[in-house]
Amino acid sequence: MATASVSFKSREDHRKQLELEEARKAGLAPAEVDEDGKEINPHIPQYMSSAPWYLNADKPSLKHQRNWKSDPNYTKSWYDRGAKLFQANKYRKGACENCGAMTHDKKSCMERPRSVGAKWTNINIAPDEKVESFELDYDGKRDRWNGYDPSTYTRVIADYEAREEARKKYLKEQQLKKLEEKDGEEGGENVASEEDEEDGLKIDEAKVDESAQMDFAKVEKRVRTTGGGSTGTVRNLRIREDTAKYLLNLDVNSAYYDPKTRSMREDPLPDADPNDKFYVGDNQNRLSGQALDFKQLNIHAWEAFEKGQDIHMQAAPSQAELLFKSFKIKKEKLKSETKDKIMEKYGNAASEESIPQELLLGQSEREIEYDRTGRIIKGQDVALPKSKYEEDVFINNHTTVWGSWWKDHQWGYKCCKQTIKNSYCTGLAGIEAAEASADLMKANMARKEAAEDEPVRHEEKRLATWGTDVPNDLVLDKKLLDEALKKEGARRKEEMDERKRKYNVKWNDEVTAEDMEAYRMKRIHHDDPMKDFLH
Numbered sequence: 001m002a003t004a005s006v007s008f009k010s011r012e013d014h015r016k017q018l019e020l021e022e023a024r025k026a027g028l029a030p031a032e033v034d035e036d037g038k039e040i041n042p043h044i045p046q047y048m049s050s051a052p053w054y055l056n057a058d059k060p061s062l063k064h065q066r067n068w069k070s071d072p073n074y075t076k077s078w079y080d081r082g083a084k085l086f087q088a089n090k091y092r093k094g095a096c097e098n099c100g101a102m103t104h105d106k107k108s109c110m111e112r113p114r115s116v117g118a119k120w121t122n123i124n125i126a127p128d129e130k131v132e133s134f135e136l137d138y139d140g141k142r143d144r145w146n147g148y149d150p151s152t153y154t155r156v157i158a159d160y161e162a163r164e165e166a167r168k169k170y171l172k173e174q175q176l177k178k179l180e181e182k183d184g185e186e187g188g189e190n191v192a193s194e195e196d197e198e199d200g201l202k203i204d205e206a207k208v209d210e211s212a213q214m215d216f217a218k219v220e221k222r223v224r225t226t227g228g229g230s231t232g233t234v235r236n237l238r239i240r241e242d243t244a245k246y247l248l249n250l251d252v253n254s255a256y257y258d259p260k261t262r263s264m265r266e267d268p269l270p271d272a273d274p275n276d277k278f279y280v281g282d283n284q285n286r287l288s289g290q291a292l293d294f295k296q297l298n299i300h301a302w303e304a305f306e307k308g309q310d311i312h313m314q315a316a317p318s319q320a321e322l323l324f325k326s327f328k329i330k331k332e333k334l335k336s337e338t339k340d341k342i343m344e345k346y347g348n349a350a351s352e353e354s355i356p357q358e359l360l361l362g363q364s365e366r367e368i369e370y371d372r373t374g375r376i377i378k379g380q381d382v383a384l385p386k387s388k389y390e391e392d393v394f395i396n397n398h399t400t401v402w403g404s405w406w407k408d409h410q411w412g413y414k415c416c417k418q419t420i421k422n423s424y425c426t427g428l429a430g431i432e433a434a435e436a437s438a439d440l441m442k443a444n445m446a447r448k449e450a451a452e453d454e455p456v457r458h459e460e461k462r463l464a465t466w467g468t469d470v471p472n473d474l475v476l477d478k479k480l481l482d483e484a485l486k487k488e489g490a491r492r493k494e495e496m497d498e499r500k501r502k503y504n505v506k507w508n509d510e511v512t513a514e515d516m517e518a519y520r521m522k523r524i525h526h527d528d529p530m531k532d533f534l535h
Helices: 011-026 150-186 194-207 282-286 290-306 317-346 357-361 427-453 478-496 513-522
Strands: 218-222 231-235 376-378 405-407 410-412
Touching: 282 290, 290 317, 478 513
Parallel strands: none
Antiparallel strands: 218 231, 405 410
8 A cells, every 4th residue: 555654553454454455466456546546556565655754645646756856947958069149240348359259258268369359350250159057967967978979979980991991902902912913923934833823813812802702711510400501610729630738748737728718828848859849838929929029019009108199009000010110110210320420429449440640649740830929821720619609799789708707706797897697888987887886885884884883972861850851940949858858758657657647638739849859869769779778
């Protein structure tokens, strides 16, 4: 029963419910109907037909098994790539300054940067792209093939078919050419032999299409047929008269034979005479002949693929082989060029050519005659070797080269004594200005050092006893000062003994200069070592 809410039932009700379900399964009772009027299959298990408790389903239904979370707003469509919309005739405000399209700005423009943008030329305005936004569902966001057009794969198939057709055509032409050349060489002989007849047959077979050629490596025999019937093809694995490799040495500890791959890598008879052995193990085939060349070809394909070349041994073996051949030719050419350069520069000690006497003795037979002033009268001067750097090239009005002057661990120009390489030459005026500036700087430094050595004299200010500046017309009265000292002493005694303080205290906020002086004289200086002996 496809009910959602499970209510408490008595034993009798539960028994009746089971009987009703059995009757529905047997077809004796009508099937249960959901809220939409559709019949519910009675054979559906209870764990599928019963709705979860949180759906609060009052009537039997199978809606909880449907995709009730699906949103009609979700889509699985994809962008219309390359679609264009409106194409304007003149530049619009806010459009791309480079191409003139309204759907992007200059920074996001994928067109080639123009020397003068469409904003200023108003020509060749690019059409607006079709900008779309999709709200994909969970599967649509994770679909790797969403938006893929299967028809585009036909180009890949056509490319491989064209390659295969060209390869077959080339091989057929080469085969025909080789056989015709061989037939032409022997065609002048009058005596016909069996080989001529065989070559003629080969030419005829080469002209036949590959699909119609004979299967040379196949043996036709009847396969499970009685009284005729169809024939099957069985691979001719080996000549049956040969001894099987696993029977060459019956010792248990001899070379291992793998029956699944029918391979025996090691030599089954290592101590036998090599001249008498016709089988020395599969490893011999792997380390000799074309197997070694094939191994090197594979290694070259792997290394070339890791370095970014589009080469694959299994997908395009002919291309990989041609690239490997060209690589070997270039390698040998580069090796010979490097060898020739080294021999040209340093010579070849193994060659029969003798070394020139100039190199052996460091001198020559050439005679040069000079006059008293050092000029050459007879002969030719020795040519000085030139360096790879430019010589005697003057820049920025300089008359000397960079590095012709040295001072204070810095290179410079001798003509103007400047240490900046790209500076403009100022000549003697610049030298005089630099010297004057240096002298002025030295004088300023000497003046500064002299000022630092001389101590700074501070004016001593005469302060009043209460901490302010002393006015010029200040006069202290001696009698008033004595009275103020007495008052200050009495006040301090009252502070020390609170019992003498009166109830009605009169306060006078008029402070005279004598009162301030008395306060200062009576004040305790905490830094004074004799403070305990005062008063």
